[in-house]
Amino acid sequence: MVLTTSQRKILEFPYKPASTLKVVAGPGSGKTVTLLHKVHHLVETGQVRPDEILILSLTNKAVDNIIEKLLSVFEESNDENKYTAYELQEIVGQIHVNTIHGLANRIVIENEGLVSIIEENGWRGLMKLLSQDLWKNKHSKLMTPRELQKMFNEYKLGNTRKNEVMERLMKIMKDCQIFTNDDLIYNAPKYLEHPTDRIDYLEGQCFTRALMDEFKVVLVDEFQDLFPSVLPLLEKIAANKQLILFGDSNQSIYNFLGDNRTVMDRLDKLHTAENFTVFHLYDNFRSTPEIISVASKIMRYKVDLNELAKRDLVLKGPSGVYPEVQEISDPVEELEALVEKICLIVCSGAALSDVAVLARTNAHVQIIAEHLRFYGIPFRKLTAQPDWISDSRIQFLISILRTAILVRRGIFEESDPLAAKRSDFSVIVTLSAIKGVGNQAIQSLFRICNEKNISLWHYITEVPKNEWPSAVSNRKKIETYITMISHLMEDSHLVEIEDPLQLLTKISKAAYSLDFAPMVIKGERELHDFKSNLHEMFRVIKICSLNKPPGSSLAEWFLESYVEQGAIQHHQDIQYQSGGLGAVNLSTIHSSKGLEFPIVFLIGGLTHFPIDQNLLYVGMTRARNLLYLNNIKHTGILSNLIARENGSALLNDRFWNYYNQDLKRPILYSAADSVKRYQKIQKKYGFNFIGKRTITTWNYKNAISLFKRLIR
Numbered sequence: 258m259v260l261t262t263s264q265r266k267i268l269e270f271p272y273k274p275a276s277t278l279k280v281v282a283g284p285g286s287g288k289t290v291t292l293l294h295k296v297h298h299l300v301e302t303g304q305v306r307p308d309e310i311l312i313l314s315l316t317n318k319a320v321d322n323i324i325e326k327l328l329s330v331f332e333e334s335n336d337e338n339k340y341t342a343y344e345l346q347e348i349v350g351q352i353h354v355n356t357i358h359g360l361a362n363r364i365v366i367e368n369e370g371l372v373s374i375i376e377e378n379g380w381r382g383l384m385k386l387l388s389q390d391l392w393k394n395k396h397s398k399l400m401t402p403r404e405l406q407k408m409f410n411e412y413k414l415g416n417t418r419k420n421e422v423m424e425r426l427m428k429i430m431k432d433c434q435i436f437t438n439d440d441l442i443y444n445a446p447k448y449l450e451h452p453t454d455r456i457d458y459l460e461g462q463c464f465t466r467a468l469m470d471e472f473k474v475v476l477v478d479e480f481q482d483l484f485p486s487v488l489p490l491l492e493k494i495a496a497n498k499q500l501i502l503f504g505d506s507n508q509s510i511y512n513f514l515g516d517n518r519t520v521m522d523r524l525d526k527l528h529t530a531e532n533f534t535v536f537h538l539y540d541n542f543r544s545t546p547e548i549i550s551v552a553s554k555i556m557r558y559k560v561d562l563n564e565l566a567k568r569d570l571v572l573k574g575p576s577g578v579y580p581e582v583q584e585i586s587d588p589v590e591e592l593e594a595l596v597e598k599i600c601l602i603v604c605s606g607a608a609l610s611d612v613a614v615l616a617r618t619n620a621h622v623q624i625i626a627e628h629l630r631f632y633g634i635p636f637r638k639l640t641a642q643p644d645w646i647s648d649s650r651i652q653f654l655i656s657i658l659r660t661a662i663l664v665r666r667g668i669f670e671e672s673d674p675l676a677a678k679r680s681d682f683s684v685i686v687t688l689s690a691i692k693g694v695g696n697q698a699i700q701s702l703f704r705i706c707n708e709k710n711i712s713l714w715h716y717i718t719e720v721p722k723n724e725w726p727s728a729v730s731n732r733k734k735i736e737t738y739i740t741m742i743s744h745l746m747e748d749s750h751l752v753e754i755e756d757p758l759q760l761l762t763k764i765s766k767a768a769y770s771l772d773f774a775p776m777v778i779k780g781e782r783e784l785h786d787f788k789s790n791l792h793e794m795f796r797v798i799k800i801c802s803l804n805k806p807p808g809s810s811l812a813e814w815f816l817e818s819y820v821e822q823g824a825i826q827h828h829q830d831i832q833y834q835s836g837g838l839g840a841v842n843l844s845t846i847h848s849s850k851g852l853e854f855p856i857v858f859l860i861g862g863l864t865h866f867p868i869d870q871n872l873l874y875v876g877m878t879r880a881r882n883l884l885y886l887n888n889i890k891h892t893g894i895l896s897n898l899i900a901r902e903n904g905s906a907l908l909n910d911r912f913w914n915y916y917n918q919d920l921k922r923p924i925l926y927s928a929a930d931s932v933k934r935y936q937k938i939q940k941k942y943g944f945n946f947i948g949k950r951t952i953t954t955w956n957y958k959n960a961i962s963l964f965k966r967l968i969r
Contacts, residue, residue, distance in 0.1 A: 258290070258294075258330075258333060258334075260287075260290075260291075260294060261287070261540050261570075261571050263536065263537065263538050263539065263540060263570075264287060264290070264291045264294070264538065264540075266536060267280055267291055267295060267536050267538075268291070268294055268295055268298045269298075270534065270536070271304070272299060272304040272305055272473070272474065272499055273499055273532065274473065274497060274498065274499060275496075275497050275498070275499075275528050275529075275532060276499050276500070276528050276532035276533070276534075277499075277500045277501075277502065277524070277525070277527060277528045277532065277533045277534070278499065278500070278501045278502070278534050278536070279480075279501075279502045279525065279533070279534070279535045279536070280292075280501070280502065280503045280504075280535075280536050280537075280538065281504070281505060281506070281535065281536070281537045281538070282503055282504065282505055282537070282538040283505050283507070283538065283539065283541070283878075284505065284508065284541075284543065284544070284875075284878035284879075285541045285542050285543025285544050285853065285878065286538035286539065286540050286541055286542070287538060287540055287542055288478075288503050288504075288505075288538060289322065289323070289326065289478070290330075291503070291538065292312075292323070292476060292478060292501075292503050293323065293326055293327055293330040294330060294334075295476070295501065296310060296312070296327065296330075296352065296476065297330050297331055297334055299474060300348065300352075301334070305473045305474055306351070307348050307349070307351040307352045308351040308352070308353070308471075309471060309472050309473040309474060310352050310353065310472070310473070310474045310476070311353045311355070311468070311472050311474070311475045311476070311494070312352065312353065312354045312355070312476045312478065313355055313356070313357050313360065313475065313476065313477050313478065313491075314356060314357070314477070314478040314479055314482075315356060315357055315358075315479060315482045315483070316356065316479075316482075316850075316851070317356055317359075317642075317821065318848075318851060318852075319356075319478055319479060319851050320354055320355065320356050320359075322851070323354050323478065324354050327349050327352065327354070328345065328346065328349045331345050331348060331349055332345060353472075356821070357442070357487055357490065357491075358438055358441060358442065359821050360445070360490075361441040361442050361444070361445035361490060362374075362441050362821075363464060364445040364448050364449065364464070364465055364468070365436065365441050365444055365445055365448065366817060367448075367455070367456055367463070367464055367465050368448040368452055368453040368455055368456060368465065369434060369453065369455070370434075370455065371434070371662070371663075371666075371813060371816060371817060372434045372435070372436050373433070373434060373435050373436065373659060373682065373683070373816075374435075374436055374437070374438065374441075374820065375406075375430070375435050375436070375437055376652055377402050377403075377647075377649070377652065379435065379656075379682070379686050380402035380403070380405050380406050381402045381686075381689070381690070382682070382685045382686035382687075382689045382690065383405065383426060383429070383685070384402060384405055384696075385685065385689040385695075385696045385699040385700070386425075386426070386429070386685065386696075386699060386700055386703055406437075408423075409423065409426060410437070410439070413427070413439075429681065429682060430682070432678050432679065432681070433678065433679050433680070433681050433682035433683070434679050435682050439486060442486050442487055442490060443486065443489075445490050446489040446490045446492075446493045448465060449465060449468065449469055449490075449493045449494070450493065452465050452466070468494060469493075469494075472494075472498060473498055473499065474498060474499045474501065475491075475494055475495045475498050475499070475500050475501070476501045476502075476503070477491070477500070477501070477502050477503065477504075478503050478504070479503070479504050479508075479850075479851065480502040480503065480504030480520075480521065480524070481504040481505055481506050481507075481508050481509035481517055481521075482504070482509070482510075482511055482517075482850075483517060483520045483521070483524075484511060484514035484515040484517065484520065485514075485515035485516065485519055485520055486514075486515065487520070488519075488520055488523055488524075491524065492523070492524075492527060495524075495527060496527070500524070500527060500528070502524065506518075506521070507556050507871060507874055508850065508871060508874065508875050508878075509871055510846070510847060510850065510869065510871050510872045510875055511847075539570050540570050540571040540572070541570075541571070541572050541573065542571060542573070543573075543853050543878070543881050544573070544878060544880060544881060545573055545575065545576040545578070545881070545882055546572060546573065546574075546575050546576075547575060547576060547577075547578060547579045547580065548580060548877065548878070548880055548882075548884050549572075549878075551579065551580050551877065551884075552874055552877040552878050555870055555873055555874055555877075555891060556870075556874055573919070574915075576882060576912055576915050576916075577909075577911060577912055577915070578882075578883065578909070578912050580877070580880075580884035580885070580886055581884070581885050581886065582886045582889070583885065583886070583887045583888070584887075584888055585887065585888065591860075591887060591888065592624075592625065592628040594887070595614065595625070595628075595858060595860070595887070596628065596629070596632055596634070598858070598885060599612060599634065599841065599858075600935065600938045601935055602856060602883070604931050604932075604934040604935040604938070605913055605926070605931045606913055606916075606917065606925065606926050606931065607855065607856060607916070608839050609634070609635060609839050609840055609841050610839025610840060610841075610842070611839075611854065611855040611856050611920075612841045612842065612854065612855075612856045612857075612858070613639075613841075613842040613843075613844060613849065613852075613854035613856070613857050613858070613879060614841060614842070614843050614844075614857075614858045614860060615844055615845070615846045615849050615857060615858065615859050615860065615876050615879065616843075616844075616845060616846070616860045617845065617846060617860075617861065617868065617872070618845060619640075619845055621860065622638065622843050622844065622845060625843060625860070626638065626843055629841060629843075634841060635839070635840035635841065636840050636841040636842070636843050637840045637841075637842060637843065638843050638844065639842055639843065639844035639848055639849065639852070640844075640848060642820070642823065643793060643823050643826070644786075644790060644793075645789075645790035645791075645793035645794055645823070646819075646820065646823055648786070648787065648790045649775050650768075650773075650775050650776060650787055650790070651790050651791070651794055653687070653690060653768055653773055653775070653776070654764050654765065654768050654794070655816070655819070656683060656686050656687050656690075657687055657742075657745070657764055657767055657768050658764050658812060658815075658816065659683045659816055660680060660683035660684055660686075660687050660742060661742055661745045661746045661751055661767075662751070662752070662812055662813060662816065663679055663680035663683050664680045664683075664684070664714050664742060664746060665746045665751065665752070666679070666680070667679065667680050667712055667714065667715075678711075678712045680712060680713070680714050681703070681706070681712055681713045681714075684712075684713045684714055685699060685703065685713065687738070687742075687771075688735065688738055690771075690773050691734055691738060691771050691772050691773060692734075692772040692773070692774050693731040693734050693772065694731055694734055694735065694738075695730070695731070697728040698726075698728055698729040698730065698731065698735075700728070701725075701726035701728040701729055702716065702717065702725070702726065702729060704726075705726060714742075717735060717739060718739055718743075722736075734772065737770065737771065738771060741767050741770050741771060742767070744767070745763060745764070745767045751763070751810075751812055752810040752812055752813065753810065754810075754811060754812065755802065755811055756802075757795060757798040757799045757801075757802050757811070758795070760798060760811055760812060760815075761791075761794065761795050761798055765791075793823070793826075794819075796826060797815070797819055797822050797823045797826060798811070798815055798819075800822050800826060801814050801815045801818060801819070801822060804822075842854060846859070846872050846875055846876040847872070849875070849876065849879050850875050852879060853879055853880075853881055854879055854880060854881065855880075855881045855882050855883065855916070855919075855920060856880065856881075856882065856883040856884075856885075857876070857877075857879050857880035857883070857884050857885070858885045858887060859873075859876045859877060859884065859885065859886050859887065859889060860887045860888065861886075861887060861888040861889040861890055868889060868890055868891055870891075873889065873891055881919065881920075882915075882916050882919060883916075908928050908931075908932075910926055910928055913926040914926060
């Protein structure tokens with residue numbers, strides 16, 4: 258691959274310990290390509306070994322993208338077949354690529370053993386432990402697990418007065434090794450400073466020590482996403498190493514996590530001023546000049562395109578089509594207009610998979626998804642994590658497995674006095690989920706266990722039931738629960754099961770023997786969703802069976818890694834899922850960052866709140882060729898675009914030739930054929946009938962049939 262002048266400067270910048278190289282790279286500037294080639298150059302020139310390089314990002318999506326493309330860069334640069342395919346895979350496999358949370362998780366697990374990351378079912382279980390006193394003046398009947406999580410996080414930050422109940426929750430979570438994602442970030446640097454004795458007994462290389470002593474280069478992708486709580490971890494890792502930062506402050510959209518400027522000020526000063534260098538990438542391989550021109554008008558730091566044109570830069574030629582603005586006050590008509598535009602551009606020769614619809618919230622994305630589904634238009638959601646992980650039934654299955662593993666550990670690991678009590682949280686989560694086991698029962702059992710300093714499992718299995726607190730009324734349900742967990746622990750030696758299907762079958766049978774209300778499926782749609790999510794869980798268990806470390810059990814490795822492995826699998830599915838014209842991509846603007854699409858619909862919704870400037874900039878710069886702005890509340894957009902007219906896309910042969918050439922596709926555009934296809938749809942659904950809500954007269958089966966014919 259031929260790199261630009263500015264990219265070559267970054268590649269050739271030498272390795273130097275205790276130094277910082279900052280690369281400011283705008284959207285579409287070839288940032289990821291430059292990062293990958295920089296890694297290759299460091300290895301190929303012998304400046305560092307591949308196992309001395311660490312690449313970090315905040316999202317699984319970005320990490321997955323780097324992992325997938327890294328091998329391709331090494332293969333393309335393998336001049337005169339210097340290395341065999343196997344040798345290249347070995348080299349690339351030694352380079353460490355992690356999310357920052359994944360890195361923190363690995364450090365914590367290495368020092369603490371199996372830990373649990375709390376999810377919605379966990380917060381719901383914790384709510385059962387809380388007395389009504391906590392909810393005074395807080396409308397307890399409306400309290401949700403998410404609200405408890407928010408209250409807990411605020412308490413940990415010291416934003417509220419000392420509270421006995423919250424203190425007790427913190428102790429429960431500490432004793433049971435329950436972590437929030439923030440806890441992982443907070444604890445990891447402490448273990449780097451003071452590792453636990455546990456790492457002395459690890460087989461093979463100790464990652465905690467290697468991270469501090471053996472790595473030489475740390476590359477951080479998307480530095481504008483960093484937030485203050487990751488600073489101690491990054492500073493600890495990058496000290497005395499070469500820190501290479503890639504990003505763009507104009508794309509900083511996570512300010513609700515903390516001020517990114519504070520982070521960058523500290524990282525810029527991590528090493529001495531003479532060892533701090535900044536390069537810029539101004540090239541743009543993605544967006545048309547028309548899109549760049551409009552996007553630059555809403556940036557905090559304006560870009561003069563005329564000035565850039567004088568430099569030695571790579572820019573695309575003009576398309577002749579500017580972004581379009583539309584304001585529609587009726588929410589149904591807004592959705593109708595979206596469907597009409599999608600039909601129009603597909604009839605003109607675009608694929609459905611070329612199209613991305615970006616909204617501000619997940620709730621708005623869901624509304625759009627339902628509207629497309631009603632038409633029979635295929636779509637896929639580009640969520641940060643797969644849907645199956647968020648399914649309450651799947652979470653219950655995972656909680657059942659975790660309970661069995663931790664209870665078993667508590668029984669057999671007598672040398673660890675805390676091992677028995679570490680199962681308390683999982684027992685609370687699973688037991689409290691059973692219909693009929695009320696809050697008072699959970700609170701009474703947990704209170705007496707604390708008084709006796711024994712685990713909850715030990716109490717309900719060893720203490721005669723006639724000695725239990727009177728508040729524990731539904732004892733038969735608890736007896737069934739004990740039998741089920743005991744059977745799961747003993748049957749086929751749970752930790753020895755190596756077959757993914759056998760493991761999932763055991764967990765599912767155990768869960769279905771309990772009276773967990775969500776396990777009662779209502780309706781075909783719910784059944785379809787659960788079967789699909791269960792299949793995805795099975796796929797991840799299969800992946801775990803193939804990559805688990807030697808000596809680890811499948812059940813334990815799945816519990817340790819399912820979140821990260823599930824996310825990687827999810828993003829691979831999104832990338833490779835295609836057929837015919839594919840499917841429309843649906844996403845929040847936040848989740849779309851780092852991606853690009855030929856055609857983007859940016860949907861502002863009917864909220865009166867103006868869109869954040871950086872968020873708008875990120876959304877606009879996802880587009881390569883066509884950009885539609887619907888109900889976007891921003892003065893820069895309205896004043897610069899409202900008067901622009903592009904004419905009918907169906908008849909714009911110049912643009913569609915440009916479009917196909919840009920995407921390296923055959924130029925087969927025919928205005929006559931496009932008009933015929935669109936007229937067929939227009940006649941079917943009555944598009945352009947102003948004010949007419951055709952949603953009430955849609956025929957779902959006919960819509961699906963029509964789009965199948967279009968795909969052909």
